[in-house]
Amino acid sequence: MKNHLDVIAAISTAVSPSGIGIVRMSGRGAVKIGDKVYKGRKGKRLSSEKSHTIHYGYIVDGEDVIDEVLVMLMLSPNTYTGEDTVEINCHGGVYVVKRILETLIKYGARPAEPGEFTKRAFLNGRLDLSQAEAVGDLITSQTEYALKSSISQLKGNIKEKINDIRKEIIYHTAFIETAIDDPEHISVDGYGDKLRGIVDNLLNEIEGLLSTCDDGRIIKEGIRTVIVGKPNAGKSSLLNVLLGEERAIVTDIAGTTRDILEEHVSLQGVSLNIVDTAGIRDTEDIIEKIGVNRAKENMKSADLVIYVIDSSVPLDKNDEEIMEMIYEKRFIILLNKSDLDMIVTMEEVRSRYYAINPAKSEVDDIPVIEISTRKRQGILELEALLKNMFYEGKLAFNNEIYITNVRHKTALANAAESLKKVIVSIESGMPEDFYSIDLMDAYETLGSITGETIGEDLVNEIFSKFCMGK
Amino acid sequence: MKYSVNSVWENKDQYDIAVIGAGHAGCEAALAAARLGFRTVIFTVSVDSIALMPCNPNIGGSSKGHLVREVDALGGEMGKVIDRTFIQSKMLNKSKGPAVHSLRAQADKACYSRTMRQVLENQENLEIKQTEVVKILIENTHVTGLQILSGGIFRVKAIVLCTGTYLNARCVYGEVSNNTGPNGLQAANYLTESLKELGIRMYRFKTGTPARIDKRSVDFSKMEEQHGDDRIMPFSFTTDPGEVQIDQVSCWLTYTNERTHEIIRKNLDRSPLFSGMIEGTGPRYCPSIEDKVVKFADKNRHQVFIEPEGIETNEMYIGGMSSSLPEDVQYAMYRTVPGLENVKIVRNAYAIEYDCIDARQLKPSLEFRNIEGLFSGGQFNGSSGYEEAAAQGLIAGINAARKLQNRESIVLDRSEAYIGVLIDDLVTKESHEPYRMMTSRAEYRLLLRQDNADQRLTKKGYEVGLISRERYERLLLKEKLIEKEIERVKHTHVGNSVQMQRLLEQYGSAPLVSGTSLAELIRRPELSYEILKTIDRDRPEFIEELSDEVSEQVNISIKYEGYINRQKKQVEQFKKLEEKKIPENINYDDVKSLRIEAVQKLKEYRPVSIGQASRISGVSPADLSVLMVYLGG
Secondary structure: OOOOOOOEEEEOOOEOOOOEEEEEEEOOOHHHHHHHHEEEOOOOOHHHOOOOEEEEEEEEEOOEEEEEEEEEEEOOOOOOOOOOEEEEEEEOOHHHHHHHHHHHHHOOOEEOOOOHHHHHHHHOOOOOHHHHHHHHHHHHHHHHHHHHHHHHOEOOOHHHHHHHHHHHHHHHHHHHHHHHHOOOOOOOOOHHHHHHHHHHHHHHHHHHHHHHOOOOOOEOOOEEEEEEEOOOOOHHHHHHHHHHOOOOEEEEEEOOOOOOEEEEEEEOOEEEEEEEOOOOOOOOOHHHHHHHHHHHHHHHOOOEEEEEEEOOOOOOHHHHHHHHHOOOOOEEEEEEOOOOOOOOOHHHHHHHHHHHOHHHHOOOOOOEEEOEOOOOEOHHHHHHHHHHHHHOOOOOEOHHHHHHHHHHHHHHHHHHHHHHHHHHHHHOOOOOHHHHHHHHHHHHHHHHHHOOOOOOHHHHHHHHHOOOOO | OOOOHHHOEEOOOOOOEEEEOOOHHHHHHHHHHHHOOOOEEEEEOOHHHOOOOOOOOEEEOOOHHHHHHHHHHOOOOHHHHHHHHEEEEEEEOOOOOHHHOEEEEEEOHHHHHHHHHHHHHOOOOEEEEEOOEEEEEEEOOEEEEEEEOOOEEEEOOEEEEOOOOOEOOEEEEOOEEEOEOHHHOEOEOOHHHHHHHOOOOEEEEEEEEOOEEEHHHOOHHHOEEEOOOOOOOOOOOOOOHHHHOOOOOOEEEEEOOHHHHHHHHHOHHHOHHHHOOOOOEOOOOOOOHHHHHHHOOOOOOOEEEEEEOOOOOOEEEEEOOOOOOOHHHHHHHHOOOOOOOOOOEEEOOEEEEEEEEOHHHEOOOOEEOOOEOEEEOHHHHOEOOHHHHHHHHHHHHHHHHHHHOOOOOOOOOOOOOHHHHHHHHHHHOOOOOOEOOOHHHOOOOOOOOOOOHHHHHHHHHHHHOOOOHHHHHHHHHHHHHHHHHHHHHHHOEEOOOHHHHHHHHHOOOOOOOOOEEHHHHHOOOOOOOOHHHHHOOOOOOOOHHHHHHHHHHHHHHHHOHHHHHHHHHHHHHHHHHHHOEOOOOOOHHHOOOOOHHHHHHHHHHOOOEHHHHHOOOOOOHHHHHHHHHHHHO
């Protein structure tokens, strides 16, 4: 298990505009990739340097200089993962770290799976047995995050497009396979010519996805912000206010759920993906219950929770429940309807919160702002707070979103590669059964973007679309 | 007939292994066990129905032909028997890649059964016993014996269940329902209860067969004749190809039409399937004609193959028109088909329902997870087809024997054999219909070809003890010749001589501008190793009996090298996960970060490796990571 053959890469610092960023690579061959992208001042290659040394130079992609960096070279076995490791310390900033990560991928690294660095460290004996559980938790939670962000934040109709491409692929593969399994009933002679045109089209579509979607980013990057609160606290009006003023609406997409709308907003340079949720209260109504559960689910994957309280109504059990739920989250509390008679005060909110979460009272001064969405008061204060939190590094994107994006891009490129192989097979006169191999590879790769696995898809397609004999 | 527990008596004969059922699975299981030196007894409800082919009159076909060759390479019997009893043979998919070439032979059914029965009768260590087994006896989760209908108890150390479609079997057509097995044979009506008492989960499956008709009533002038191949390939690697070049009989092709479909549609309400009289789940790949007409309503005709059931009979099989419609409707619909206007039905079509198991209760060795010494194979495991049955029977028989030898089970993985794919699918995937082998189920099919089954499996068969030393050494010689010749071909340089250019022109291949290697020329789609013989002066003479086989292997290995290497790489990845074993006593509740769904699934299936776990639906890649971390410490 030691020294995996492939090299994994990921951004290992929070992606925020401040401070420095670190992009890390691990695995046999990491140094080799390092040689390709690192240019030292004296022209010395990384591979000729000693282990556990730091080097000043540049990260380049061919002729392009991406950033001025410090590179740490650490060779197996005394590294975090136990494998050869290259850590690139670059200037912080969203753009730079992403470019560096993508460059590493371009030169042969693979985007790391959730928790993979830690997993490797464990499997290579760098962490002791008692930590196995923690490693497992990390993998599970990060995977859940990646899945959620990938599925709920797939931009616009991309999921649909990918599904359409997959449908087309599986249909034609099933046809070929039916003909092979039942050659006396179904003939596939001359099918290559027809398939050639279809694969060309599919390839165009994938390449279109790759080039037009914001430089290959097919999920929305931004701070995942969830607005919660009791019914009628003013959550939707808050969203409307945030969207309505001078801010640009970048896109609007319906999420996986019809009742939860997600908006992309840029506030003074800070990108937010804002999710409006159903009001949280104890309810017997089944439909409402579903909405409430979804709101709770959404909160789990949020980078930031905005908790809206109607200050004209006393706090109750439901508020306490929400306060409990936001315990582990970065959050902002808004006392809405400040234009009416305020029954709930900042002090009351704070003392309630500390009563529920006593451990927090010593560490945090919790941010509470009075606003009125109706009169548009306090909105500028909210914006300023958000901006400060972001630039102070208190608020950051979850790295998983970036790495998920890079994974998706890699998946699209790999699917395109597979389809090109189909074309090569057709052009070089290979028999039809060879086409299915690469068609199914493309199908599987695309499925990894939409979170679907193959299972019995092909067999089901064969039986449902084509009439087998006997 | 009544089974009474009051008349218990003990059979004092000594046996090690009992096989229940003498169909295609049972025969292979019993032969393997006996040949490995164990005193074996095989039970059948009727000695006359040993190795019966109650449905289609052929062996092999796409991917099933692969199974037969694999059974043969491991030392099974099916290939040898069909080589002696076929009446027509065809290599299917010849225009496609070598991975999907598949042999299919029309069998003389009666002759096939008789021949297999003789093999059983003459096998040392093997006894045949006609009776119904009613009970499996166990003590502390170990098999100790079985009880037969008369109350007799046979003590054995292992049992292989191969009951096929006989358990609580019921044959249905129209309003008629008979509690019999196939062909009106006696069903086995007690064993299911005993299995349920042992905690075994049962399914009820359904399948069907078309009518058999009198050849004299068919007008062949209205049909297309279907010939066998000019040059016949045998199934068994031990059969001399020279001995199978027989005079073949023909099959005939005709079609249904709108009138046929109209009759079917009008009478659907009389079908037991549509009226709900049949509850069992039928196979999607082998639909009855009424299924096809309903499901593919836009098709205005379906193919119908008229196939002989043997040489010494006038009965013919109507391939493509299985049905459970009432007999009068059967007459009407068959008589709309060109050539069948005056057809006389000998045996009508029917559907059959039977008990089988949820095979996820089995280990990949085909032993029940919770009952030591109890193995099973064939349709009882929820598969369909003679070939699928034979393959499982062979593996179950071998593993029952190995259990008594205290040796590790033989488990073929998905990269080694179609048999591996078949068994892995059966024991890992949820299925609600009889399982049929298909080439699309084999992800590494470029490596799992019918032409190299011997290279893949003979060594295993030799180690098990079912393949002779002589046969194994022949394989080693063949492999050496292939390897040497591939090297030579890769390093043989050919120039653009006049003779060469003429040959290329003859096959429509682009002329050579400069020299190249022989291997490069073989890779051209229009050329082959064989074609280039005339310009290949240094080609060695292989020993006569291996010549064709070596040539074929060299040709395929060179021509498809790129694709083959790619699949080999994928197999390496696959093997890594297969080799990560999960201990049998693992407690999944202790693996904290697994999702609840994954814990439930893993507890239910108890996969033997991370690889097998990865194929269970409901177990995600993240769960596998967590599991690997848990095991990796």
